[in-house]
Amino acid sequence: MKRIAIRNGRLIDPAHGTDKVGDLFLDHGKIVAVGSEPEGFKPDQTIDATGLTIIPGLVDLAARLREPGFEYKATLASEMNAAVAGGVTSIVCPPDTDPALDEPGLVTMLRQRARQIDLARLYPVGALTRGLNGKDLTELAELRDAGCVAFSQAEHPITDLQVLYRAMQYAATFDIPLRLRAQDATLAGHGVAHDGEYASRLGLTGIPVIAETVAIATIVELMRATSARVHLCRVSSAAGLAMIRTARREGLPLTCDVSINHVHLADIDIGFFNSLYRVTPPLRSIRDREAIQTALVDGTIDAICSDHSPVDDDAKLLPFAEAEPGATGMELLLPLTLAWAEKAHIPLAMALTKITSEPASMLGFSASLSVGSRADLAIFDPNATWRVTPEALKSQGKNTPFTGYEMRGKVVFTLVKGKLVYAAVPQIGH
Amino acid sequence: MHNPQLNKNKALIHLLTTEGLPRAILTQILDRAATYVAEMEAGHKKFPVLSGKSVFNLFFENSTRTRTTFEIAAKRLSADVINLNINASSTAKGETLLDTIHNLEAMGADMFVVRHAQSGAAHLIAEHVKPGIAVVNAGDGRHAHPTQALLDMYTIRHFKGDFTGLTVAIVGDVLHSRVARSQIHALSTLGCPEIRVIAPKTLLPVGVEQLGVHVYHDMAEGLKGVDVVAMLRLQNERMAGAYLPSTQEFFKYYGLTPEKLALAKPDAIVMHPGPMNRGVEIDSAVADGNQAVILPQVTFGIAVRMAVMALVAENQAVNG
Numbered sequence: 001m002k003r004i005a006i007r008n009g010r011l012i013d014p015a016h017g018t019d020k021v022g023d024l025f026l027d028h029g030k031i032v033a034v035g036s037e038p039e040g041f042k043p044d045q046t047i048d049a050t051g052l053t054i055i056p057g058l059v060d061l062a063a064r065l066r067e068p069g070f071e072y073k074a075t076l077a078s079e080m081n082a083a084v085a086g087g088v089t090s091i092v093c094p095p096d097t098d099p100a101l102d103e104p105g106l107v108t109m110l111r112q113r114a115r116q117i118d119l120a121r122l123y124p125v126g127a128l129t130r131g132l133n134g135k136d137l138t139e140l141a142e143l144r145d146a147g148c149v150a151f152s153q154a155e156h157p158i159t160d161l162q163v164l165y166r167a168m169q170y171a172a173t174f175d176i177p178l179r180l181r182a183q184d185a186t187l188a189g190h191g192v193a194h195d196g197e198y199a200s201r202l203g204l205t206g207i208p209v210i211a212e213t214v215a216i217a218t219i220v221e222l223m224r225a226t227s228a229r230v231h232l233c234r235v236s237s238a239a240g241l242a243m244i245r246t247a248r249r250e251g252l253p254l255t256c257d258v259s260i261n262h263v264h265l266a267d268i269d270i271g272f273f274n275s276l277y278r279v280t281p282p283l284r285s286i287r288d289r290e291a292i293q294t295a296l297v298d299g300t301i302d303a304i305c306s307d308h309s310p311v312d313d314d315a316k317l318l319p320f321a322e323a324e325p326g327a328t329g330m331e332l333l334l335p336l337t338l339a340w341a342e343k344a345h346i347p348l349a350m351a352l353t354k355i356t357s358e359p360a361s362m363l364g365f366s367a368s369l370s371v372g373s374r375a376d377l378a379i380f381d382p383n384a385t386w387r388v389t390p391e392a393l394k395s396q397g398k399n400t401p402f403t404g405y406e407m408r409g410k411v412v413f414t415l416v417k418g419k420l421v422y423a424a425v426p427q428i429g430h
Numbered sequence: 431m432h433n434p435q436l437n438k439n440k441a442l443i444h445l446l447t448t449e450g451l452p453r454a455i456l457t458q459i460l461d462r463a464a465t466y467v468a469e470m471e472a473g474h475k476k477f478p479v480l481s482g483k484s485v486f487n488l489f490f491e492n493s494t495r496t497r498t499t500f501e502i503a504a505k506r507l508s509a510d511v512i513n514l515n516i517n518a519s520s521t522a523k524g525e526t527l528l529d530t531i532h533n534l535e536a537m538g539a540d541m542f543v544v545r546h547a548q549s550g551a552a553h554l555i556a557e558h559v560k561p562g563i564a565v566v567n568a569g570d571g572r573h574a575h576p577t578q579a580l581l582d583m584y585t586i587r588h589f590k591g592d593f594t595g596l597t598v599a600i601v602g603d604v605l606h607s608r609v610a611r612s613q614i615h616a617l618s619t620l621g622c623p624e625i626r627v628i629a630p631k632t633l634l635p636v637g638v639e640q641l642g643v644h645v646y647h648d649m650a651e652g653l654k655g656v657d658v659v660a661m662l663r664l665q666n667e668r669m670a671g672a673y674l675p676s677t678q679e680f681f682k683y684y685g686l687t688p689e690k691l692a693l694a695k696p697d698a699i700v701m702h703p704g705p706m707n708r709g710v711e712i713d714s715a716v717a718d719g720n721q722a723v724i725l726p727q728v729t730f731g732i733a734v735r736m737a738v739m740a741l742v743a744e745n746q747a748v749n750g
Binding site for chain 1: 551571636641
């Protein structure tokens, strides 16, 4: 295991709200000193971080890696490369692969593959029901023992509330958290866009906000009955956030995240049926987007995820309603979070908690720059600008609504377990 | 926002929707249609405008009436017309929409007249066709049916002269109607000061007021003093989706009967895009009555479609 010294970087530790220029020393995959060099520390490698910012590696609570089953869209290797190029060092992957992650053997295999690739850390979410069929519970405890950090249905609904009730009861028995998408399937129907004035104008079938709020109301009521821990994935509406705020005030163990797309975009951005803007949940109104930004600041929303969903071109070159939903995003999570912080006049350290320390604490570890923390780091140039083009993205999926956008902030080095796994430029200094 | 229907000189090169088209272009289409109407009344039936051009009628969704009127219009402009009922062929074998389009381009198409069940299909095609090829939307999903709206505008202008003093009521299934959306945009642009929509809440799109219309749920209220009643077709399949309890109830509260029509201005005209469901959205006494202009609409529809095809082809030729 190499000893690494990182010198002269701007160290932002979101977990502690600190922001200072200094050196960082890594040994055996951990941070062993901040500021002054420990006695007798002989680095095997030195990184000059002058002008660069050092933060804990990003923790992405929702990124689809498409393996197994959808290798034509992306592979574990291609997306792990994309992750570290974006400074993402820990990835939580939903279970909607083919087959779905509903067997301990599958989870073991996936984790093994990730270890072989040895770039970012992988945290699989297990399927809550077999084949995500919404009916039969999987072996939750076995899957947990195989490495699943939580359970979800991804985008597959459970329409039978008795199944959801039992699932929550059973998960609560083992104190296993559930990650649920709050969307009532019958109210969402075949909708493809936010049910508002813009979808009406384009003649697109809408998904009403009540599809989200009715589902949240149901989940909250079931939480009261079962004491299950629930994380709501990708909340999209002002009304939904208001309900979450109330439930948390009551003391319910309810957390939530939003996708970075929803922090920046609204339904009107769809323009003339641009299918790159077809995401799930749909991009909602400008008022909802503003509520999301407020809820990030007031703490109602715990984390921002990339909701990375690589999709092949053919699946996007279709009429809007027929196009596959999803956007690639791991490489955009950091610059788009920086852009939000700048636009909203939020201290950078505070904004970065949403993609580092807060999601990490949900996974049970600390993402920090303090001594003893994991040496999972993202080192970026805050002033580097780049344009989002298919060539600029390492992900196999080139589908993003931010195509053509100018981004500020580019990851230069990524370290995982104290090892340099990504370097954007030839490394200086040894 | 970039309007894909216009070229850099702001000339119409595709017709995809009436939304965002300047008044001058709408008027230009109506004026050109008027010359065709006059020529045809004078006995001329053939014009050389599209001579040597191939117009492909691509109907991914069934339609007899619209396809036939486009076919007649293209033939009167001397085009070679190829009708393709795509439902039954390529896409059923798994070919994508754009593959189909690229194949037909390779067969020498100059213009695509497209009907598709998905909103935005015509936009997608227009975005991907080669330069010089025009796309005319013949109805996409719930989104737009611009030539129908333009023939409605032609009919209104023919019978009422001007839009700036009119009150127009659009009645029925606005939610699923591409015709209604296109009518609303066209009427707004042409200066109609009051557009009303009359329907139960289940058949109105969310936020429809923001398109610039006044909403009425009561037919008697909504029809008071209107100059134009634009009826919409009620698709019977809507009954199954809990949109409405029954056709009988719909007809009782929203069907256009002579009694209800009497609340409109005495010289109000009644339009319908066809095909009509008599006894569901319209009473036969109204459909066949002297205020109905449903058959003139069909005649004007040919001239309007000729005008649209002629203009987009000319603009493509100049700038293609």
